[in-house]
Amino acid sequence: MTVRAPAGYAAIVTAAGRGTRAGGEPKQWRDLAGRSVLARSLDAFAGFGRVVLVVHPDDMARALRDFAGGVTIVTGGDTRAASVMAGLEALQGQATHVLIHDGARPLVSDAVIRGVIDALQVGAPAAAPALPVTDALWRGGDNTVTATAPRDGLFRAQTPQGFALDQISKAHRLHPDNAADDVELALKAGIPVAITPGSEDNLKITFPADFARAERILGAAMDIRLGNGYDVHAFGPGDHVWLCGVRIAHEAGLVGHSDADVGMHALTDAIYGALAEGDIGRHFPPSDPQWKGADSAIFLRHAADLARERGFTFGNADVTLICEAPKIGPHAQAMQARLAQIMHVDPARISVKATTSERLGFTGRREGIAAIATAALMKA
Numbered sequence: 001m002t003v004r005a006p007a008g009y010a011a012i013v014t015a016a017g018r019g020t021r022a023g024g025e026p027k028q029w030r031d032l033a034g035r036s037v038l039a040r041s042l043d044a045f046a047g048f049g050r051v052v053l054v055v056h057p058d059d060m061a062r063a064l065r066d067f068a069g070g071v072t073i074v075t076g077g078d079t080r081a082a083s084v085m086a087g088l089e090a091l092q093g094q095a096t097h098v099l100i101h102d103g104a105r106p107l108v109s110d111a112v113i114r115g116v117i118d119a120l121q122v123g124a125p126a127a128a129p130a131l132p133v134t135d136a137l138w139r140g141g142d143n144t145v146t147a148t149a150p151r152d153g154l155f156r157a158q159t160p161q162g163f164a165l166d167q168i169s170k171a172h173r174l175h176p177d178n179a180a181d182d183v184e185l186a187l188k189a190g191i192p193v194a195i196t197p198g199s200e201d202n203l204k205i206t207f208p209a210d211f212a213r214a215e216r217i218l219g220a221a222m223d224i225r226l227g228n229g230y231d232v233h234a235f236g237p238g239d240h241v242w243l244c245g246v247r248i249a250h251e252a253g254l255v256g257h258s259d260a261d262v263g264m265h266a267l268t269d270a271i272y273g274a275l276a277e278g279d280i281g282r283h284f285p286p287s288d289p290q291w292k293g294a295d296s297a298i299f300l301r302h303a304a305d306l307a308r309e310r311g312f313t314f315g316n317a318d319v320t321l322i323c324e325a326p327k328i329g330p331h332a333q334a335m336q337a338r339l340a341q342i343m344h345v346d347p348a349r350i351s352v353k354a355t356t357s358e359r360l361g362f363t364g365r366r367e368g369i370a371a372i373a374t375a376a377l378m379k380a
Contacts, residue, residue: 002047003113006121008096010050011160012087013041015063015103016076018056027205028103029062033218037205040106042071044113050095052087053103079178081185088169098168100182101160104205107217108160115196116162126163126186129198130155157181158198167191223379225312227274229266234368241326241369244319244335244352245297245342250326254369257286261296263319263352266373267339268296270317271303274377275310297342304343307377314345315376321354323369328354 005011015028015038028038038053045051051071055063063073074090076083084100091098097120101108112129119127133154139147161182168182171189179185183193201217203210216222238253244263254260269279277283280299284291307314317339321328328335332352340347357364 002044003110003117004047005045005049005099005117006097007049009048009117010052010091010095010098010165011045011048012052012054012084012091012098012100013038013045013071013103014054014076014080014083014087014100015041015059016054016056016083017080017104026056026059029059030211032106032205032211033215036066037106038103039066041101041103041108042067044108044110045099045101048099050091052090054083054087080181081172081176081178084182085169085172085176088165088172091165092169095165097162098165099160099162100168102204105159105202106205107214108158108202109199112158112197112199112202113160116160119194119196120162120164124192124194125167126161126183126191127194127196128161128181128183129158129196129202131158131198131200132156155195156198157183158202158204161193163191223312224315225274225377225379227270227272227375227377229269229271229273229279229373229375230371231262231265231269232362232368232370233260233262233265234362235366242296243321243326243328243331243369245300245338246331246334248326248331258284258291258294258299259296262369262371263321263335263373264296264300264339266371267317267319267375268299268303270373270375271300271307271377274375275303275307275312277303277306300339300342304345308344311379312377313379314343314349315378316349316351317343317345317373317375318351319353319371319373321352321369321371322357322363323354324356324359324364324366328352 018026029036053071053073054076057075072090074086076086099116116127133151137149137151138145139149171185175185175188186193233254233256235252236255241248241250241254242259242261272279284299335352336347336350340350362368363370
């Protein structure tokens with residue numbers, strides 16, 4: 001849920017840089033799982049009464065097209081400090097506190113923002129999120145370690161960084177030279193800064209690999225598909241049935257165009273459903289005599305292979321057989337192994353179980369067997 005900022009709190013989102021290290025167009029305008037990095041950064045501050053977006057002059061038309069009406073858009077300067085100052089000037093007389101955020105941090109969480117606001121609310125003149133440095137630190141040159149450095153008391157700075165508006169504005173006027181961030185200018189002006197909890201997910205998009213990491217965090221790179229299948233076959237003459245690829249002796253057989261393996265048919269349809277590929281009948285028409293009495297493993301293998309061809313792996317598959325007889329429990333493990341063998345997956349990803357209909361309906365009257373199945377496919 002978006003953070004609802006207290007009255008008098010505004011936000012500045014800086015996006016005037018060129019971001020050349022990320023490759024291609026400026027990183028803040030590049031797509032991240034269907035939306036621009038900048039759009040995602042702005043979303044985090046939708047609960048603020050006033051938001052100022054600072055952009056490069058070359059991006060003004062695009063910014064007006066994408067964000068006009070929701071935020072105040074101003075032109076940035078040649079340095080980060082100049083850009084922030086442009087945003088601060090746009091807020092004079094209209095806010096008491098400001099949170100300044102880097103537009104290249106699209107995954108900032110509500111918790112991180114709320115931590116900054118809470119610190120300001122209890123009296124801190126400034127607050128910023130950070131993470132303690134836990135890795136060993138080295139100094140180096142020419143790809144060689146030249147010395148080590150202590151990490152005690154070191155933090156990795158993040159944004160948004162929050163301030164009383166009048167104090168940070170004064171700090172910028174007193175020290176107009178560029179700085180790494182606004183905390184540096186606050187310290188130069190003698191403003192104490194409280195450290196609030198940061199987040200590992202609050203990464204700054206800097207290099208091309210950061211986009212892949214951000215997509216993993218968003219879950220956007222994972223294509224997850226679910227499909228379900230249902231099938232029924234009536235009992236008829238015979239002395240055995242085929243269920244999930246296992247032959248089971250029984251007082252009757254199952255009637256069907258193929259071997260009538262109701263469990264395997266339901267699972268095959270579940271996989272086709274996850275792929276939006278219809279059902280068995282689309283791929284193996286019952287009107288085609290070549291499938292008369294066919295081993296249903298042909299159908300399941302085709303569906304599983306089709307999923308792999310499209311880049312999917314199996315999360316899991318679950319089959320439930322509904323019948324009064326035969327007893328499924330003694331054969332469930334063999335069924336699990338056989339389905340896994342056909343699909344070329346780990347048996348631990350396959351479940352086969354059974355239930356009765358409490359002697360109700362056609363299965364309760366022992367007129368046939370029904371099966372339901374679910375399949376989960378994943379593609380990274």
